[in-house]
Amino acid sequence: MSRRWILDAAGAVFAEDGFESATMKRIAEACDVSKVTIYAHYRDKAQLYGAVMDSHLASLPVAGLHMHGTLDLGDALMRINDGIGRLAANPSCQAFCRTLSRSDHARAVYMEHWRAVLQPYFDLAEQAMATASAGSLHSSDSEKFLRLILAEHGLPNRATPMSGSHATVALFVRAYAQRPSDAWQAPPERG
Template sequence: MTTASSTRCASKTSLRWEQARAHSRRCIHDAAATVFAEDGFESATMKRIAEVCGVTKVTLYAHYRDKERLYRSVMDDHLALMPSGELDMQGVADLGDALRRISDGIRRLAADSSCRAFCRTLSRSSLASDSYSAHWNAMLEPYLTRAQAAFDKASAHPTTTADSERFLRLVLTEHGLPQGARPVSRSDATVALFVRAYAAPP
């Protein structure tokens, strides 16, 4: 075999090995995402992840040193794939129109598979809950800001962030998403919200 042939053969072998390694890593990542979403971090085991993927624990540990690293890789991947919270608020007609656009944005977020997997895993895990809850709150911030601006613009009376928080919480709950770490607003804020949204001005 010539030197050139040997080099080509070695290159093909190396490429196949890299492709097999990348495939195994992707399989492990996908299996971990499934297991973490079903069981949460604390109840998930590396043994079960290996079984779901169809690899040995030795192979699993060759790719990910420990369960926490694998969990963080999965959660960070979900975050990277989630849609942004940007909303088109140009030409908003009134408060109802603004709130519908915000609600539609939350609906699109809830329909995203990465968002659903992230939220499901977050709700079942306490590991780094502060860190990933902070990420989730950052995802919700544009919606909250838009809602507050809509209430401020529409109301003849001073509004508070409790109005926009309550609205956002109701929409998130409707779509089965976590409401974030903000304190729950008082029930009178809910009443005020619906009065402002639906009652005819005096």
């Protein structure tokens, strides 16, 4: 019985049940071994959970995002979207996020790891928006954009508190203000 086999089976159980509801007995059954065999490799459920989550994190694709000089805002935002899409399609990311959403154990620790995974995407969004903005940049526009993209791909959002919906309004106003003299007009009232 290899550790990898145990990690894979435990990962499936944790993803389905979460840390709190998963049992070493159920994990052993999923591995088709005894609990003694599991305990021979991992002293307790918390250590096994940590090994599973660390394994998921180690298997995530690296962002590899850079502005590369003349990249415009649209290109940068599409690069972020594509990178988040690849992340969301990764089986380790899917398992990590499912497990994290179903578990309270060490949530703060693993949310911090998740924030570190997302940091390159946030940095590129911030850099691209700062480069594209002729006026003042609202400090949370890039984070709001990333939150929207993460939600679109079904991934957990960053846990950092944000300023609120006015950042979303500012983002879209700034984006549409650059359209040539298409002043927004309210639709005519019905009736």
